[in-house]
Amino acid sequence: MLNYSVHCTKCGSESVVMYNAICRWDKDNQKWEYAVNYDTMYQCPDCHNDSTEVEEREINYKDVPRYSMPSVHSNLVTVMNYIVESEMEGRVDEEDSYYPTYRALEDLLEKINDEEESINA
Ligand SMILES: [Zn+2]
Numbered sequence: 001m002l003n004y005s006v007h008c009t010k011c012g013s014e015s016v017v018m019y020n021a022i023c024r025w026d027k028d029n030q031k032w033e034y035a036v037n038y039d040t041m042y043q044c045p046d047c048h049n050d051s052t053e054v055e056e057r058e059i060n061y062k063d064v065p066r067y068s069m070p071s072v073h074s075n076l077v078t079v080m081n082y083i084v085e086s087e088m089e090g091r092v093d094e095e096d097s098y099y100p101t102y103r104a105l106e107d108l109l110e111k112i113n114d115e116e117e118s119i120n121a
Contacts, residue, residue: 002058002059003058003059003061004056004057004058004059005056005057005059006054006055006056006057007054007055007057008042008044008046008047008051008054008055009049009051009053009054009055010044010049010051011044011047011049012055013044013045013046013047015044015045015046016042016043016044016054017042017043017045018037018040018041018042019041019042019043020037020038020039020040020041021034021035021036021037021040022035022036022037022038023035042054069112069115069116073109073112073113076105076108076109076112079105080102080105080106080109083098083101083102083105088102
């Protein structure tokens, strides 16, 4: 499925809001859920453009990282600690079946550290 971002037709802002929308109460999620809009209007808070149209732009996920490097870094460390604590009884065990996984994660962590250094350099 292709994803789109929605932009003001005048200034390109992504802050556009839709109004005149008809909502239905969603009991399970405890909030109003968009149901239908018979006479759709859009308003841009940035340039005050009032329009019946918005511009849809296809999102190219190659340009949008779906992760942040610090969180990948700390998650890797968490998984490595988990392997050592729960599978290897507290110390790195080269005979353990998870050792190759541990080593692969360690390589990945080194790669990330190198990348972070080259970004900060
Ligand atoms: Zn605008």
